[in-house]
Structures are given as structure tokens and as C-alpha cells.
Amino acid sequence: MSPNIYHKKATELAPKYLSKPFEEVHKSLSQCLPSIIKNPNARILDVGVGAGRDAKRLTALATKTHNTKNNSQTLATKPAKAPSQLRQNATQGLNTAWLKDRLPALSNITKQEVSADLILLSAVSMHIPMGDHACLMRKHANIYKPGSKIEISLLHRKTDDECKQRKMHHVYVDKLT
Secondary structure (H helix, E strand, O other): OOHHHHHHOHHHHHHHHHOOOHHHHOHHHOOOHHHHHOOOOOEEEEEOOOOOHHHHHHHHHHHHHHHHHOOOEEEEEEOOOOOHHHHHHHOOOOOEEEEEOOOOOOHHHHHOOOOEEEEEEEOOHHHOOHHHHHHHHHHHHHHEEEEEEEEEEOOOOOOHHHHHHOOOOOOOHHHOO
């Protein structure tokens, strides 16, 4: 979906993104997340952040774990200007930095020399042409700290028409690496 479409449909799309709780969407993180958030200096990168659900939950978990000794930060990226207000409201008062950036290049993240303990790519791969996935994986390899975790979740679409309407691409798991 182009950033412009996200801007125009922000209030329509946000409830869809927020309809499932973080724990349901990211069950695979349940084993490794406690070790990540126990680090008071953890850096979490949420790429293609949607309405802010994941950034909010990750930041809140780290804050709850460390109380006042928390230097953890969630960096949340999104190419669209909107629904920036919706996202920022979701994480108000939490240590979340919002960055405008685009996949697969992630130029702003790269310029800041960010390294992350957790990289979350939740339902964003279908917005990247298959030929650009190798570039995306190289970018994440540069952000990845030794011992870090990366979670890639895929959103599967049913029809070619829906993919065309929302400017999405088919994603094949065996082609992501």
C-alpha cells in the first residue's frame, strides 16, 4: 500500500491493526522477549509500525520491567506521514522515537547507525517487490546486534485483485533469506 493510501485511510485502518492484541500476533516472541526487555538499555526497532500497537506494547513492557532505571527505547518507522498522530497518541509518555523511513533502504535508520536487540517486521514484506528483499535483509543484518532477534511475520492475501488494489506483492517464505 502506498504511503498516500495509509494517510487517506488512517482512521479506517487503525481499528483493524489494533483489533488483535500484541500477545496473539507475536506468540513466537513469548520465549525470547523477556530476555530482551530485561536489558535496561535495549533497543527495539519496529519497522512499518501500523497504528502503533506493537511499539506501544514493547515500550510499555520494558518500562514496567525497569521502572525509573529504564534506558530502553523503541524506534518505530513508517513511510507515511499519517496516521502519525494516531501512532504518537498510542505511545504518548513512553520512550518511543518515531522515524519516517522507507523499506527496503531504511536510509534514516542507517544514517543514525542504529543497532537493535529486536527487529520487528510485522506484515510489511508484502509491500516490497521480491527483487528488493535481499537489500532489506542486508540492511537488517547491519542493524542486528550479536545475539539479537528478528521477527518477520507475513500477512497472506487471498486474491491477486486485492494485491493490485493495495499495491502489494506476493511473499514467498523461502525467498526471504
